[in-house]
Amino acid sequence: MRIRFDAVDEGSNGYPDVVMFRKLRRELAKIRYYSATPRANRWTRASNLALFISLPLAAALTLTFDHVVIRSRSVDQISGVVLEQGQGIFSGVIGFTDYQSELWQRGQPYAEFTLNAPFHRTGWPVATSERRLPAQLDINYFDEPGTQSNVLLPENSPIGRVIESALTNHSDQEMLVRWQQPKSEVRRLWWGWVFSIVMLWILLCVLANIALGMTRIVWIVSHRRRSRERKQRKVHGKCAKCGYDLRGLDFHARCPECGSEQE
Numbered sequence: 498m499r500i501r502f503d504a505v506d507e508g509s510n511g512y513p514d515v516v517m518f519r520k521l522r523r524e525l526a527k528i529r530y531y532s533a534t535p536r537a538n539r540w541t542r543a544s545n546l547a548l549f550i551s552l553p554l555a556a557a558l559t560l561t562f563d564h565v566v567i568r569s570r571s572v573d574q575i576s577g578v579v580l581e582q583g584q585g586i587f588s589g590v591i592g593f594t595d596y597q598s599e600l601w602q603r604g605q606p607y608a609e610f611t612l613n614a615p616f617h618r619t620g621w622p623v624a625t626s627e628r629r630l631p632a633q634l635d636i637n638y639f640d641e642p643g644t645q646s647n648v649l650l651p652e653n654s655p656i657g658r659v660i661e662s663a664l665t666n667h668s669d670q671e672m673l674v675r676w677q678q679p680k681s682e683v684r685r686l687w688w689g690w691v692f693s694i695v696m697l698w699i700l701l702c703v704l705a706n707i708a709l710g711m712t713r714i715v716w717i718v719s720h721r722r723r724s725r726e727r728k729q730r731k732v733h734g735k736c737a738k739c740g741y742d743l744r745g746l747d748f749h750a751r752c753p754e755c756g757s758e759q760e
């Protein structure tokens with residue numbers, strides 16, 4: 498915006514400041530006029546409404562995806578062996594699978610065990626949480642066929658104590674915690690939440706505006722067709738609304754068929 502002051506010359510009215518001020522005011526008014534937002538119609542109102550509704554919807558979707566969408570899953574695993582040393586005395590060894598090893602001589606093989614601690618990253622379109630699920634215990638008792646999965650040992654079970662002490666001796670405190678935690682430990686990734694909500698908000702707004710645009714096109718097309726039809730009917734002396742033939746009627750301010758006013 499260029500503001501011209503060349504009309505201001507001293508002596509024209511003796512108050513160049515006043516002229517300058519008026520010009521400036523005119524220019525500001527012009528700027529205001531051209532930068533004003535266009536008058537709201539039903540479509541811009543619908544678009545604004547979609548903008549507002551999309552935000553809580555995006556937050557709700559992020560929360561749902563955080564629980565439902567598993568992006569990646571991995572399992573921390575620790576295996577070991579329980580040895581029986583007679584008279585109901587057991588000991589456990591972590592990571593002991595070499596049956597020929599001298600460690601094997603410590604006792605009679607009683608059971609093999611594996612602790613599986615699942616780790617999930619959840620959320621969409623980006624990860625919003627890291628979930629450390631409680632570790633599950635699989636035991637294979639050598640005197641029984643097959644492996645028992647997800648075994649819940651009774652409290653103070655000797656096997657449970659053996660596994661606990663084996664984990665402690667092996668400095669696997671983390672796995673011990675994972676095994677003893679009653680439910681999943683969830684770490685929220687807050688930037689992921691912000692990013693997910695914003696992304697979904699934008700996506701929902703774009704989809705809503707596409708839907709609105711398509712509705713608007715359909716509306717315009719049908720509106721044009723209707724008005725063309727009305728015009729055609731009027732030209733042929735028929736009721737614009739229902740097409741009833743009005744020719745030969747003395748009064749045709751109103752259609753006798755549908756009662757609509759005729760222009």
Ligand SMILES: [Zn+2]
Nearest residue numbers: 736739752755
């Ligand atoms: Zn009519």
